[in-house]
Amino acid sequence: MSLFHHPQLAFAKPDPLADGLGDDIQVEQTEEGHFELLEQLDMTLADNWEKILVDARKDPDFNFVNEE
Secondary structure (H helix, E strand, C coil): CCCCCCCCCCCCCCCCCCCCHHHHHHHHHHCCCCCCCCCCCCHHHHHHHHHHHHHHHCCCCCCCCCCC
């Protein structure tokens, strides 16, 4: 028997939903009228977004806010 022999310690992997968030999500998913995003991104809008912004900047009442 060695004086310096110690069992290895290991931490359990944290569960990000252990604070009750998983339960809240499950309850919301079973509510009547819950929101689901089933449609895909409209690529026409995505492709034309810069043209839309250029056109909007021509409007004197347009206030562009950069959220980056």
